Amino acid sequence: MPNSKSRILLLSFNAAGHDSLALGYIKAFALKEPTVCRRTQIEILSFSNEEGDVRQALYYITEYKPHLLGLSCYCWSMEKILELARSVKQIMPDVPIVVGGPEVGPVADQYLEKNQALDVGVHDEGEAVFLDLIKCYFARKGRLEDITGISFRKGQEVVRNKDRPPIKDLDEIPSPYLTGVLTPRDGVTYLQSFRGCPFRCGFCYEGGRHKGLRFFSYERVKAEVELVMGDPGIRSFHFVDSVFNLNPKHLRKIASILRDANRYDTRLRTIEVFTEQVDEETVNYLVQAGVQSVETGPQTAIPETQKRIGRYFDPEKFARGVRLMQEAGIEVWCDLIVGLPGDNFFRCVASVAYAMGLKPSRIVMSILHVLPGTSLFQEPGRFGLAFDRNPPHYVVGNDTFPFEQIYEAVLFSSSATREYNAALPEKRTGN
């Protein structure tokens, strides 16, 4: 290690006002190592993806003069990240640039081959890999060849190392909040009780990555919840678990932690639920947990499409789950995706009609992104899928849904959901 502290900058483009939980984990994990903690200075920098300017980020980087730059990559921010990396390489050619995140992970070697500015791509979870990279670059411990879970540039070649199994015991990753790496803030604080997803939806990156779920200990979750809910300035926060009502036992435990810690009527917002599994008991736990709003499917209301993309869907159970949550005063946001294989224009219309019939608080419509690491990305031939290989990977057609119809369906759905979402908040007075 050099005498003065080595500077490491972790940067992401997020939704306005949001921190990156992922970068918080990476920093917290790295600082767990006493030598790293003593000899490096790690900074996290978040820019608004909508308003953040690449040159503004570049200016900050030139001021900070990092010795290592880590960039968090999502489909929505990748163009900016690549532009930034190219510019950084021009100004600071010796600073290694490491990219990771869901946009890069599954195709890290391909990104390196196409983009000379990138030095290392992380295949999957970044915490342990990034620590090894810090050791390698600053303590000269090990070689890039020996770090599993990365692709790296070696001369003119790109080398793809073996994948690294994910961290089994998630408690090995210190909490970014409990360690002070991230500061809880109202509305933009994210907690997590487990990683992975029990489902295998064809359009989603989460479930396809690893089999099995990994949990943080309840003690750890409790400590984080108590920290967040103990702050009266935090009115609401989020859990980023793929399915908040994973199973009755887990839900019961998390709900009791949240209920016991809730002194200031703090609310949980836009958590993801498996709606077909929502019954009266589930709703009771959601209420106990202080859930104000949930986000859920159905993505499409066409059973045939659901089957093709490997998703479970029962329209009647789904409708019942939505109704039960609404009756308990929980806002339900329904998501729809335009462009799924199996759908077409009139099937999209049917999905919008189905979703509107459930009377959710909001309908969120999006266009299919065929993301790296998803089964749609890996097996496009099965679905006749055509899509842009570059981010944000918009679909341009599939075997049932030609582009002209996708375009029309987007116009239709945007107009219809905009009208639907123009609803004013519920307001009732007595007679």
Next chain:
Amino acid sequence: MTLPCCTPRKLAILYIVCNSFDMITYHRLFLGSQCDNDCLVCPARNDEKNRGLTELIHEFDALDDPENIELWGGEPTLHKDLVSLISYARSRGARRIKLATNARSLAEWDVLTSLAEQGCRLFEVKINGSRPETHEAVTGARGSFDQTIQGLQNLGTLSSSSKEYGSSIYVGARVAVCQANFEDLTSIVSLLISFGVDRIVLARRGSDFLLGEAAQMAANAMKVATLNRTWSVCEGFPPCLMKACEMHVAELIQPAIQERERLKACRACAYKDICGGPPEDYIRKRGSREFRAVSSSPYLEDLRHLLNTGSLYAKQ
């Protein structure tokens, strides 16, 4: 078409038949017949008679689910108690209050903002021409075009620049397609696109023009809307005249079982169960030669599913 002696109830039924396209079900509240336009295509007679606030409140209170209401009839903005009615509806649970208007009064910024303030955030503006001479040939009211345009301008401003109302303002436009304006449809749509409307409905009115010709004009106009990322639909044009435009036919997007007696040509049509067929008065006047059975459609199974989806969510 004139219906001089329509009762409000008859008018309401007629209106529901004529104004079929809405993914959201609105309870339509008829406010009266006072109007500052005198449209060729309007079934109502402008007798300046409006319903009283008490009667309207009584009707509103009788609604099972007052979440979505549409205020229509005559020109609602001329009703002296409109703001009070909106305020009442909002206080009693209405969340989407839509105004079917010619937007002339909305040329006054204060009128528009007072409606928005009370909770009216959805507007369906009736416009019938891209130029004063076309629009006013339909409305029969000199100066109406400029006011409607100013109203649309104000709605656009409210929608795009207002932090308070922005995302909750929805502006649809409704064009009554008739003899006087069917050749102007593309220009009307282009004009509406410039105001950033959220949806355009081209609704056939009357039978004094060749439906096939008007259908072609409507199809061209809707293509212009699509190319400019604006959603549009047509109403009252049988699908057999709208080939390659099926995705914009309101009767297919919201199919309903039709039990009318059919023309011979229609009996073999793929859409026979959900298409009401050409209008009867049109057939009497011009015959049925334009209409040909559609032999097959790739959408039939999906339309059946749409019908079932409708009945599924109706049960919730």
